[in-house]
Amino acid sequence: MSGAEFVPLSLTPLLIGMFAAVACALPGNFLVLRRQALIGDAISHVVLPGIVVAFLVTGVVAAAPMLLGAAVAAILSVVMIEAIRRLGGIEPGAAMGLTFTTLFAAGVLLLEQSDTSGVHLDVEHALYGNLESLIWLDAIGWQSLVDASALAELPVELFRVAAALVGVCAFLWVFWRPLVLSTFDEGFARTLGVRTGSVGLALVIVAAVAAVAAFDAVGSIIVIAMFICPPAAARLMTNRLNMQLGWSVVFAVLSAVLGYVFAGFGPLWFGFDNAVSAAGMIATVSGVILGLSALFGPCRKRLGAPVV
Amino acid sequence: MLWDALTLQLGYNATLVTIGAALLGVSAGVTGTFLYLRKRALVSDAISHATLPGVALAFIVMVVLGADGRSLPGLLLGAAVSSWIGLLCVNWLTARTRLAEDAAIGAVLSVFFGFGIVLLTVIQTMTAGRAAGLEGFLLGSTAGMLFNDAVVIAVGGAVTLALVVALRRPMGLVAFDPEFAASSGVNVRRIDLAIMGLALAVTVVGLKVVGLVLIVAMLIIPPVTARFWTDRTDKMAMISGICGGAAAWVGAAVSATAPSLPTGPIIVLTSFALFALSLLLAPNRGLLAVGVRHRRFQRRVHMRQGLLALAQGQPIFERFTLTLLRRAGLAHADGVATDDGKARAAKALRDETRWQVVRADQAFESAAALYDGLRDIETVLTNDQIAEIDRRIGSPKGVAT
Numbered sequence A: 001m002s003g004a005e006f007v008p009l010s011l012t013p014l015l016i017g018m019f020a021a022v023a024c025a026l027p028g029n030f031l032v033l034r035r036q037a038l039i040g041d042a043i044s045h046v047v048l049p050g051i052v053v054a055f056l057v058t059g060v061v062a063a064a065p066m067l068l069g070a071a072v073a074a075i076l077s078v079v080m081i082e083a084i085r086r087l088g089g090i091e092p093g094a095a096m097g098l099t100f101t102t103l104f105a106a107g108v109l110l111l112e113q114s115d116t117s118g119v120h121l122d123v124e125h126a127l128y129g130n131l132e133s134l135i136w137l138d139a140i141g142w143q144s145l146v147d148a149s150a151l152a153e154l155p156v157e158l159f160r161v162a163a164a165l166v167g168v169c170a171f172l173w174v175f176w177r178p179l180v181l182s183t184f185d186e187g188f189a190r191t192l193g194v195r196t197g198s199v200g201l202a203l204v205i206v207a208a209v210a211a212v213a214a215f216d217a218v219g220s221i222i223v224i225a226m227f228i229c230p231p232a233a234a235r236l237m238t239n240r241l242n243m244q245l246g247w248s249v250v251f252a253v254l255s256a257v258l259g260y261v262f263a264g265f266g267p268l269w270f271g272f273d274n275a276v277s278a279a280g281m282i283a284t285v286s287g288v289i290l291g292l293s294a295l296f297g298p299c300r301k302r303l304g305a306p307v308v
Numbered sequence B: 001m002l003w004d005a006l007t008l009q010l011g012y013n014a015t016l017v018t019i020g021a022a023l024l025g026v027s028a029g030v031t032g033t034f035l036y037l038r039k040r041a042l043v044s045d046a047i048s049h050a051t052l053p054g055v056a057l058a059f060i061v062m063v064v065l066g067a068d069g070r071s072l073p074g075l076l077l078g079a080a081v082s083s084w085i086g087l088l089c090v091n092w093l094t095a096r097t098r099l100a101e102d103a104a105i106g107a108v109l110s111v112f113f114g115f116g117i118v119l120l121t122v123i124q125t126m127t128a129g130r131a132a133g134l135e136g137f138l139l140g141s142t143a144g145m146l147f148n149d150a151v152v153i154a155v156g157g158a159v160t161l162a163l164v165v166a167l168r169r170p171m172g173l174v175a176f177d178p179e180f181a182a183s184s185g186v187n188v189r190r191i192d193l194a195i196m197g198l199a200l201a202v203t204v205v206g207l208k209v210v211g212l213v214l215i216v217a218m219l220i221i222p223p224v225t226a227r228f229w230t231d232r233t234d235k236m237a238m239i240s241g242i243c244g245g246a247a248a249w250v251g252a253a254v255s256a257t258a259p260s261l262p263t264g265p266i267i268v269l270t271s272f273a274l275f276a277l278s279l280l281l282a283p284n285r286g287l288l289a290v291g292v293r294h295r296r297f298q299r300r301v302h303m304r305q306g307l308l309a310l311a312q313g314q315p316i317f318e319r320f321t322l323t324l325l326r327r328a329g330l331a332h333a334d335g336v337a338t339d340d341g342k343a344r345a346a347k348a349l350r351d352e353t354r355w356q357v358v359r360a361d362q363a364f365e366s367a368a369a370l371y372d373g374l375r376d377i378e379t380v381l382t383n384d385q386i387a388e389i390d391r392r393i394g395s396p397k398g399v400a401t
Helices: A003-033 A038-058 A063-088 A092-113 A123-128 A142-146 A156-174 A176-184 A186-191 A196-218 A220-235 A241-269 A278-296 B002-006 B012-037 B043-049 B051-064 B072-096 B101-126 B147-176 B178-183 B188-210 B215-227 B233-257 B263-281 B287-311 B319-327 B339-360 B362-368 B383-393
Strands: none
Touching (some): A003 A038, A003 A142, A003 A156, A003 A176, A003 A196, A003 A220, A038 A063, A038 A092, A038 A220, A038 B101, A063 A092, A063 A156, A063 B263, A092 B215, A156 A196, A176 A186, A176 A196, A186 A196, A196 A220, A220 A241, A220 A278, A220 B101, A278 B101, B002 B233, B012 B043, B012 B215, B012 B233, B012 B263, B043 B051, B043 B072, B043 B101, B051 B072, B051 B101, B051 B188, B072 B101, B072 B147, B072 B188, B188 B215, B188 B263, B215 B233, B215 B263, B287 B319, B287 B339, B339 B362, B339 B383
């Protein structure tokens, strides 16, 4: 495929997919280790009511208020889960399921009740995203990468996801020590003066920000899959946290690239002429990777588990 | 209109859907109870998302075979098969790898759902237009439901409910104490699978009504609501079933009145309203009851401290204590005891001394264990015992004035 075709049509979706996957996979490592993996699931469900409310308040489909609404909804849901868990004495899983289904239901109902026929805002879009449509129309080939006027027309989602990725990396780099300590040994971390509660909350907020930024570009399915599958697969490959983060980045990038390519060109190989959903395919590929590492990964067994 | 819908006056199909939804709600509530007690509520999330590829594949297969792709029983069969595979994947990942159950649930739900979406896009390109009904499985749609579909849902709901009722004993046993259940001859693995299988049946039957994103709520919210009202399994299952049935009835009826009121969200929000009411008002575990209990406890502590301070002639600085004493007519506004107050204070001090004797004497060990500073000694010891203690302390002396 020539640059004239690749750069405008495939380069930006690929980059956005990769950035979104890595931005979700990095905090996902800690969520998986802390047994909070389903927080990603909850967040990606409650993003919908946040976006709908933002739309109803402002009346326009603009990125800034919607991202803000989604972030507020995500944080609100975390607070609500914690409140229901503590006040009602309910186990965390049930509290989480209760919260996100209720908020999602409220979002769907608001969406159906309000007059959104004139704008592009629907549940299916929120679930699948539209990675394929994030193309760079002004590019004419590889030379556009150094052309300032063409670069100015890059899809804005690219910058947003890239910013989220940088933010996630910065958070992990700055808070690495307290984060690792409180993940592996909360009691020990507390004796060293680490505020484990705040660290946990900060991690969830960072995950929410990454989820919202990625959601905007690629839909909630990739977000949930990337929070869990690459880190879980990486967990089966190694016993060291650094290595696990590395593996998860590799798996995330691999899922994004392979998923995008299979979705775009896979059907052609089988004689169909239409592409399938890239978001769904990326999630599927990440699942295949997880399956392979669960079958063949060197550290797949629990330590001390009986040999079968 | 709403009243007509609630009392089943809106035509044959709407009536059938409402009844079917209510049956489904009851069986979801009862099944969910055991799921919740087994602490596996979120497994249902994986099950429900894993239905999507099955629905899509069933559609493709039926179209390829030349049948009508939208036949509900066929689609539900596909959904059941793929969510069963999803369930086995969750179990396999948790049992055979070091991954925790939550990671396994999340992985299965996202991957199956993603694959389902891939298949949906395949269907869209394959037979444009004829697939229009499949999106209804995401959020549920009862509008324009065919008579046959409504029958499938009503019968499915009824059968699930019958199975749950038949299996409730062993399921309760396994949920509370798997080891005891195993030792008394119950096959724990098989009952666990039965709980999951019933959850799966509820999910599959409910797909068309509530949609796969929200069906989890029918399995989770009613048991959580019921937990506030009782500590007994059979009662909890019953209350949970009633809550689930009522929410589903109201949801299906309300949504039949207008096209812009989708069934699933209304059912979920009704359930949540019941939950919120229970969270506030339930006796014993509700927030209101907890608040009242705390307040009452606080009063007793303040009263006791105030009386002891009066008895020992110490000044009272705590404003709440003073207010309590004054309201009870035991002290004046300046903190000086009334005659009533002096008598009660002397009694409080004497009781405190009696307690000290009780706690120092091995013979009263079982009574001493009940000491918490607030219990009246008359509720613990007999009059004879108190008289015996008083003999050791000596007779009452007047309070210094």
